[in-house]
Amino acid sequence: MTFSVTILGSSSALPTSKRFPSAHVLNVHERLFLIDCGEGTQIQLRRFKLPMNRINHIFLTHSHGDHVLGIFGLISTFNLLGRKSDLHVYGVADFEDIFYKNIDYFTDQLSFKVIYHVVDPFKVETIYSDKHVVVTTLPLRHRVPTVGYLLREAPRPLNIRKELIAKYNLSLAEIVKIKNGSDYTLNNGTVIPNAELTYISSLPRSYAYCSDTLYSERLVGLVKNVDLLYHEATFLHSDLRLARLTGHSTAQQAATVALKAGVGKLLIGHFSSRYKNEKDLQREAQEIFPATEVVNDGLTFSVEPKSTY
Amino acid sequence: MTFSVTILGSSSALPTSKRFPSAHVLNVHERLFLIDCGEGTQIQLRRFKLPMNRINHIFLTHSHGDHVLGIFGLISTFNLLGRKSDLHVYGVADFEDIFYKNIDYFTDQLSFKVIYHVVDPFKVETIYSDKHVVVTTLPLRHRVPTVGYLLREAPRPLNIRKELIAKYNLSLAEIVKIKNGSDYTLNNGTVIPNAELTYISSLPRSYAYCSDTLYSERLVGLVKNVDLLYHEATFLHSDLRLARLTGHSTAQQAATVALKAGVGKLLIGHFSSRYKNEKDLQREAQEIFPATEVVNDGLTFSVEPKSTY
Known part of the structure; x- marks a missing residue:
């Protein structure tokens, strides 16, 4: 089952010729979820051949233009x-308000409904779930109310051990009960615990998107053991003062979050256009958390169980 | 003296992986003038290494998103x-109104003034001029009020024939007068007409931008003898019905405007994404007006005197 993220835009506030403003698209079992929607997102979706009609949910982190103008x-x-x-x-x-004003102005007779859901940037809440994925908010610390998002696969149904169906001569009704977590009682009264009857084919995988934010200890707790973490790294740590001033993180801080949270892998991006060599940011992060990769527009990263990174 | 147009975006309403939404940038004597500003314009300016700080004037044709969202x-x-x-x-x-609302919302403490000048889409008016260029509106016929723009180099100052300065022993004051168009009277009363004393080093060159519009006879008159004409060609003539319905032109119609107006060269673009082969549109236009070129993002066309095309 596919669970991957494609980077549509990876610049900070000033886009460059190679980096569009922020946007990530998640493919969760062939349904697409967009996180942030910087200018040019629709162009990148076409360029990277992602079928935009599969997007039914767009999660915006905050109202700065480089995250929403697309x-x-x-x-x-x-x-x-x-x-x-x-x-x-x-x-x-x-x-x-400005969202609906623009939609009203720039579209004639919408052929579909657009529903804006207000999220509370200070609370951890499950804002969406279906049988494939659960989406939870991650309060961030930026200059304006900002929220990250954690996407976790929905728990998979239990699988029954096939050889036991014959052994205990299980009926369909009994199988359904066991798959739903029940134990099974033999005619002689012996109880077979559910854990012996079933197995989980794979653990739910998880991806967290954290941009834009200051370093946050609270966030460390919220992304604990996440398989794949994207954390902004706008500055080098030598520019920590600027990071604090603008409400952003350094590469070292992003890596510290990853290390303390024990994530599987860290992605960094949203680099200030002042840095000509992204390797410097990568190196700084890798000194603390070696499993760090730099994102670039067009790259796709598969979300894997953290043990496999 | 440079006078050229660089295509930043050449798609119609739906951008493609190769064509951004509408935007042209004019370089008139090293000052940049932007016409339309579709989504991604700032990215294209960076990609094509055009110094955006030289843009002081942006001319918008109409309020559809594919022309203004950048x-x-x-x-x-x-x-x-x-x-x-x-x-x-x-x-x-x-x-x-929506322009200022968005500027207010998406910018904090603007470091410069933004002045919105309302143009009348039904009148032919000179809306801007300086010593290099004169900009005139071209009323177009679209679904919403729409205006094209004609950029013509300002008339060059007259050059005095150097050999006559010695011959008539002209003073500085007399030279200035002659350069301003005066005739010169000899001591014996003979009048030397200005045309014999001066010459024009080159004629002012002109570029007209016409998108989006139905075929317009009035427009033919307004772009008479323009050196370089950009005229939208959203459809093939076999789709004339669609062109009429959506307020657009066919390649044949664009070429007819060019032919009747006797322009030097025609550029066509803004093709519907339904056409996979732009050669079909080019061929249709060239049958009527051979000096037709298809625009693509990133191409630069020098504006030359029409006689040289």
């Missing part, structure tokens, strides 16, 4: 393509 | 770069 064009394009299915957009309260 | 990000970037000089934006009245 959403009006994207929705306009959905409309021109005759989209029918509802589009759910999640974001902070402050963005709702 | 302006909020561009202005935001100007602000982050600490721009000081005024930015003049020209567009239809209807766009002014």
Whole structure:
């Protein structure tokens, strides 16, 4: 089952010729979830051949232009393509008014519903779940209300050990009960615990997106044991003062979050355009957390169980 | 003296992986003038290494998203770069309110002034001029109020024939008068007409941008003898019905405007994404007007006197 993230935009506030503003797209079992929607997101979706009609949920972290200015064009394009299915957009309260004003202005007779869900940037809440994925908010510390997102695969149904079906001559009804977690009682009264009857084919995988934010100890607790963590690293640690001033993190701080949280792998991006060599940021992070990779537009990272990284 | 246009975006409403939404940038004697500002304009300016700080004037044709949605990000970037000089934006009245609302929302403490000039889409008016260029509006026929722009080099100062300065022993004051167009009267009363005393080093060159529009006879008159004409060609003529329905032109119609107006060269673009082969559109136009070229993002066309095309 696919669980991967494709980087559509990886610049900080100033895009460069190689890095578009922020946007990540998650493929969870062939359904796409967009996180942030910087200018040019629709162009990147086309360039990287990602079927945009599979996006039904867009999660916005905050209202700064480099994270949201692509959403009006994207929705306009959905409309021109005759989209029918509802589009759910999640974001902070402050963005709702200007969001709807722009949608009203730039689209004629929307062919589908756009539903804006206000998320509380100070609470940890499950804001969306279906049978494939559970999405939880991660309060971040930026200059404006900002929220990260944790996407975790929904727990998989239990698998029954096939050889036991014959051994105990289980009926369909009994199988369903066991798959739902029940123990099984033999005719002689012996109870076979569920754990002996079933197995889990794989553990739910998880991906966390944390941009933009100051270093946050609270966040460490919230992304504990996440398989794949994206954490912004706008600055080198030698520019810590700037990071603090602008509400951002250094590569060293991103790596410290990854280390303390014991994640499987760390992705860093959102580099200030002042740095010409991203290797410096990578090196700084890897000194603390070796399993760090730099993101670039167009790269896809598979989310794997942390033990396999 | 440079006079050229670089294509930043050449798609119609739906961008493709190769074509960004509409934006052209004019280099007139090393000062840049932007016409339309589709999503991603700031990224294209960086990609094609055009110094965005030289843009002081942005001319918007109409309020559809594929022509304007890049302006909020561009202005935001100007602000982050600490721009000081005024930015003049020209567009239809209807766009002014949402324009300022977005600028207010997406920028903190603007470091420069943004002045929105309302243009009348039904009148032919000179809306801007300096010593290098004169900009005139071209009323177009689209679904919403839409205006094209004609950029013509300002008339060059007259050059005095050097050999006559000695011959008539002209004083500095007399030279200035002659350069300003006066005739010269000899001591014996003979009048030497200005045309014999001066010459024009080169004729002012002109570029017209016409998108989006239905075929317009009035426009033919307005772009008469223009050196370089960009005219949208969203459809093939076999799809004329669609062109009429959506307020656009066919390649054949664009070429007919060029032919009737006797322009030097025609550029076509803004093709519907339904056409996989742009050669079909080029061929259709060239059958009527051979000096037709298809625009692509990143191409630069020098504006030359029409006689040289």
